[in-house]
Amino acid sequence: MVLVMKITKIETFRPLAHPSSLWVEVHDDKGNVGLGESFFSATVIEEYIHTIAAPLVFENTNINPESLSFALSPYVGFQGGGIEVRSIGALDIAVWDLWGKRTHTTLADSLGGKLQDSIKVYNTCAGSAYMKKSSSQRPKNWGVSEADENTYEDLYAFLNTPAKLARELSDSGIKGMKIWPFDTAAEKSMGNSISQQELDEGVKIIAAIRDEVGMDMDLMIELHGLWNRPSAKRIIDAITPYKPFWVEDPLRPDAVDALAQLRREISVPIAIGETAVGRKQVLPLLENGVVDYLTIDISWTGGLTEARKIASLADLFAVPVAPHDCTGPVALAISTHFSLSQRNGFLQETVRAFINTWYGDFTDGMPKIENGRISISDADGHGVTLQPWVRASDEVIVRTSQAQ
Numbered sequence: 001m002v003l004v005m006k007i008t009k010i011e012t013f014r015p016l017a018h019p020s021s022l023w024v025e026v027h028d029d030k031g032n033v034g035l036g037e038s039f040f041s042a043t044v045i046e047e048y049i050h051t052i053a054a055p056l057v058f059e060n061t062n063i064n065p066e067s068l069s070f071a072l073s074p075y076v077g078f079q080g081g082g083i084e085v086r087s088i089g090a091l092d093i094a095v096w097d098l099w100g101k102r103t104h105t106t107l108a109d110s111l112g113g114k115l116q117d118s119i120k121v122y123n124t125c126a127g128s129a130y131m132k133k134s135s136s137q138r139p140k141n142w143g144v145s146e147a148d149e150n151t152y153e154d155l156y157a158f159l160n161t162p163a164k165l166a167r168e169l170s171d172s173g174i175k176g177m178k179i180w181p182f183d184t185a186a187e188k189s190m191g192n193s194i195s196q197q198e199l200d201e202g203v204k205i206i207a208a209i210r211d212e213v214g215m216d217m218d219l220m221i222e223l224h225g226l227w228n229r230p231s232a233k234r235i236i237d238a239i240t241p242y243k244p245f246w247v248e249d250p251l252r253p254d255a256v257d258a259l260a261q262l263r264r265e266i267s268v269p270i271a272i273g274e275t276a277v278g279r280k281q282v283l284p285l286l287e288n289g290v291v292d293y294l295t296i297d298i299s300w301t302g303g304l305t306e307a308r309k310i311a312s313l314a315d316l317f318a319v320p321v322a323p324h325d326c327t328g329p330v331a332l333a334i335s336t337h338f339s340l341s342q343r344n345g346f347l348q349e350t351v352r353a354f355i356n357t358w359y360g361d362f363t364d365g366m367p368k369i370e371n372g373r374i375s376i377s378d379a380d381g382h383g384v385t386l387q388p389w390v391r392a393s394d395e396v397i398v399r400t401s402q403a404q
Contacts, residue, residue: 034098037330092303100381107337122176125154163212176218186226274324320346
């Protein structure tokens, strides 16, 4: 029997207190609802969904994830993580969730079925206010000024009490942590140089973690693509004795030739891919052997429809996938379903400062984390739903488009 799915309504929810976040619900003619999500540039994505995407969705009498991806493929804006691709990603995720509701299957089952029941996580050491106000990857957007040493303010902690944080994470069962101790230096020089003092200050943080927990902790060092190649190499050379699990985004992912040169000069594994969009941007990284761990962001790359093809492509090159989530509760849920259902699903990023604060403020149905591993429920779709107050609150901008 052919499953016919007609979309009759699209709603978006933009919380004023968390302006980087946007949720989108798609409703079908049977009363089912699927939930998607985007992060950064929320007002512009909201506008694109209602004015450009919604009419194209409504004119299709049978929507599924592949047909949605085809219908919304733009003539321009199809390369790079622009508004078009990120809007498609939010809608694609919602339609996959809706598909699960219609077929009474989990998202992992819709993607082919679980290959494992749980997957190892690592903790990105952000604080609860990290990046919530804008898409600027700069210290002024870290939210540290709104934080202190209180529980889960892990960005403040890794900068100020790294050994204590590492011990706390390790004792809780989390055996991987990601930090970015060199970003303030990158901002000062626009990534062109780093002084010996700045280098020493960053290395001191890494050394404190190793002194406290030894090699019991997988230590990921994030460089956010902020550096030129000589400076990135200098940093990596300085941290190599501490045996980082990977260095993430040492350069921008579009600097493929420079990454290939850097790959020849260093021994530390490279993780990259969260801002590389689609197979066409990932393929050069794979072909040039510059990616050891692929950190795709599912919502930014156009949704699950594209992400599962990227994972298959990476598998041809024997590259494991470790999806990015430093963005939202739906992103974490779909990434977990995705990781559990892909042959090369390897590791899942989490941010405990988000999970234990604003993720739970806005949503229900998050995946469960126990003893450093994450698992999914047997709920239909990805399992995450918006809390009822979100729809009724004056502090959330709700917009609705309906089929005529």
